Amino acid sequence: MKSxxxxxxxxxxxxxxxxxxxxxxxxxxxxxxxxxxxxxTMIGMVxxxxxxxxxxxxxxxxxLANVKEKHKIFIVxxxxxxxxxxxxxxxxxxxxxxxxxxxxxxxxxxMWISFMVLFLGFxxxxxxxxxxxxxxxxxxxxxxxxxxxxxxxxxxxxxVGICVLSCFSGLLAFILAIKxxxxxxxxxxxxxxxLFSALCNRKLLFFSFLALIQQGIQMSTTMSFTNQILSDLxxxxxxxxxxxxxxxxxxxxxxxxxxxxxxxxxxxxxWVILSFLLLALYCILVPQxxxxxxxLLLQIIPGIGTGILFSFLNFEAMIxxxxxxxxxxxxxxxxxxxxGMTLFxxxxxxxxxxxxxxxxxxxxxxxxxxxxxxxxxxxxxFRKQTT
Numbered sequence: 001m002k003s004x005x006x007x008x009x010x011x012x013x014x015x016x017x018x019x020x021x022x023x024x025x026x027x028x029x030x031x032x033x034x035x036x037x038x039x040x041t042m043i044g045m046v047x048x049x050x051x052x053x054x055x056x057x058x059x060x061x062x063x064l065a066n067v068k069e070k071h072k073i074f075i076v077x078x079x080x081x082x083x084x085x086x087x088x089x090x091x092x093x094x095x096x097x098x099x100x101x102x103x104x105x106x107x108x109x110x111m112w113i114s115f116m117v118l119f120l121g122f123x124x125x126x127x128x129x130x131x132x133x134x135x136x137x138x139x140x141x142x143x144x145x146x147x148x149x150x151x152x153x154x155x156x157x158x159x160v161g162i163c164v165l166s167c168f169s170g171l172l173a174f175i176l177a178i179k180x181x182x183x184x185x186x187x188x189x190x191x192x193x194x195l196f197s198a199l200c201n202r203k204l205l206f207f208s209f210l211a212l213i214q215q216g217i218q219m220s221t222t223m224s225f226t227n228q229i230l231s232d233l234x235x236x237x238x239x240x241x242x243x244x245x246x247x248x249x250x251x252x253x254x255x256x257x258x259x260x261x262x263x264x265x266x267x268x269x270x271w272v273i274l275s276f277l278l279l280a281l282y283c284i285l286v287p288q289x290x291x292x293x294x295x296l297l298l299q300i301i302p303g304i305g306t307g308i309l310f311s312f313l314n315f316e317a318m319i320x321x322x323x324x325x326x327x328x329x330x331x332x333x334x335x336x337x338x339x340g341m342t343l344f345x346x347x348x349x350x351x352x353x354x355x356x357x358x359x360x361x362x363x364x365x366x367x368x369x370x371x372x373x374x375x376x377x378x379x380x381x382f383r384k385q386t387t
Contacts, residue, residue, distance in 0.1 A: 008122040010180060012138045014075065015115055017173035019142035021082040021166045022105055024150050025089070025159065027244035029098065030224045031231040032159050038095045040228075044349020046098050047224045051215075051341025053106030058335040059328070061110050071114035071327075076177045078111030083170025086163040093160060106338075113330045120318075120326070132315050137255035140306060144248035151241025204329055206378060207317035208336035210272070213371040214305055214313065216340025217279055217364050220348045222247050222302040226286055226295065229357065235292045243299050250303025255311060268312050269379040275309035276372035283365035287358040 033043050061074060085104035089097050116135060123131040146169075150162055157164075227240050235243070282301040289295060314333070321329040344364070351360035 008119060010176060011075075011115065011119055012135065014079065014173050014176045014180065015119075015135060015138050016142040016145075017169045017176065018079055018082055018108075018115070019139050020146040020149075021079075021086070021170035021173060022108065022146075023143040024146035024166050024169070025086070025162045026223055027147055027150055027227055027240050028154055028159060028162065028237065030228045031237075031240060033095060033098060034228055034231065036094065040349045040353050041346075042095055042349075043224070043228075044220075044345045044347075046095060046102055047219065047345035047349075048342045049099050049102040050106045050109070051219065051338045051343075051345075053103045054110045054338035055335055055342050057107060057110035058113060058338060059331040061113055061331055071118040072177070072180050074111040074114035075118070075180060076174065078108045078115070079170055079173035079177045081105070081108035081111075081170075083167045083174060086166035086170065089163045090160055090167070093163075110334075113327060113334060117327045117330055132318075133255055133311050136307070136311050136314070137252060140248060140251040140255050144245065144252050147241060147244040147248050151238060151245055154237045154241060201320065201329075203320055204317050204333065205336075206374075207313045208333045210276075210371055210375065211310065211313040211317070211333065211337035212340035213276075213367055214279070214309055214340075215337040216344030217283065217368060218302055218305060219341040220344040221283065221286065221361070221364065222299065224345055225348055225352070225357065225360075226299075229287060230292055230295060233290065233292050233295075239292055239296070243296050246296050247299040247303050247306075250300040251306040254304050254307025268316065269375065271308055272312055273372050273375045273379075275304055276368050276375060279305050279309075280365040280368035280372070283361045283368060287356075287361040 030043055030047070033046060034040075038046070064070075064074075081104050085101045085108060088104060089101040091097065092100070116132075119135045120131050149165065153165075154162060222244075227243065230240050230243055278301045282298055286295055286298055289298075317333050318326065318329060348357075348360040348364070351363060
């Protein structure tokens with residue numbers, strides 16, 4: 001077990017550099033595209049392209065990983081695509097280049113299934129919650145330091161330089177991934193009937209839908225249009241970077257909280273409901289405030305969503321999935337929430353163009369409230385069934 005954990009640390013290093021490569025340019029993507037006169041509708045398409053390719057690839061990748069149990073090849077491919085995506089952005093630093101780059105980045109993130117499944121395989125069932133919070137914390141740490149780097153260097157090296165750093169980080173993750181070794185043979189008797197029965201698990205589908213809401217709101221606000229709002233209020237590149245740092249730092253801290261006993265101060269149900277209500281409050285306030293500094297403070301809220309809410313949704317979706325179906329179930333979970341990452345930015349772009357950004361964010365607030373209500377109904381029904 002100690003040997004397996006030591007080897008899992010290499011995977012955590014790969015996770016760090018992988019997500020660093022994937023997100024270093026994100027805080028400046030929307031303002032950069034707006035500055036070169038790309039429409040909000042096109043920006044929405046560029047942002048959603050990242051989720052679009054994941055939507056179609058994550059379930060097939062999960063199924064292939066389940067059949068072949070070859071997680072290393074998917075991890076190697078993911079790190080390779082993470083670097084290549086930014087090569088495209090360097091060659092074509094325009095709307096088309098970023099559209100194609102985001103599609104390729106989506107290919108890379110589709111391989112995240114194998115990162116998660118292989119890492120969780122290092123831990124017994126009693127430690128799955130801890131392991132989930134740990135890998136998501138390292139994920140968030142990579143994104144946080146990517147945002148920090150971008151904030152410090154963007155004014156000096158601009159978008160092309162940021163994309164060069166993304167390439168180098170992807171290359172380093174790729175080199176480490178080649179050296180990755182399995183701690184033990186991971187194998188399960190494979191049965192299609194049992195597999196598809198597991199994929200029809202109502203709990204898996206329900207929490208996948210809640211993750212669709214959370215990830216869709218995050219991708220269309222914190223990762224894109226909130227930065228445009230900051231730019232419209234006069235925020236410079238440094239403030240936009242600070243905004244993303246506040247978000248990711250809170251994500252790291254709350255993910256760390258999820259891996260400690262303090263998370264038990266409230267039930268999982270209470271954390272999930274509260275997190276959705278806070279996301280709704282965030283969507284109501286952000287487009288209405290006129291102070292950049294208040295928005296910086298509000299960025300803590302989606303950090304809770306990423307650090308705690310998403311960890312719990314992931315854990316709850318997968319907890320009852322049998323080991324033989326874990327890769328495919330993870331693929332289904334990620335494909336469903338990728339639908340939110342694909343549709344929500346397009347919807348926000350269209351609504352903001354036709355009406356206003358305030359109306360678009362209010363629509364997202366309504367969706368977050370629906371997530372909270374569905375969560376309440378689920379746990380009330382669950383408690384009745386267990387009493």
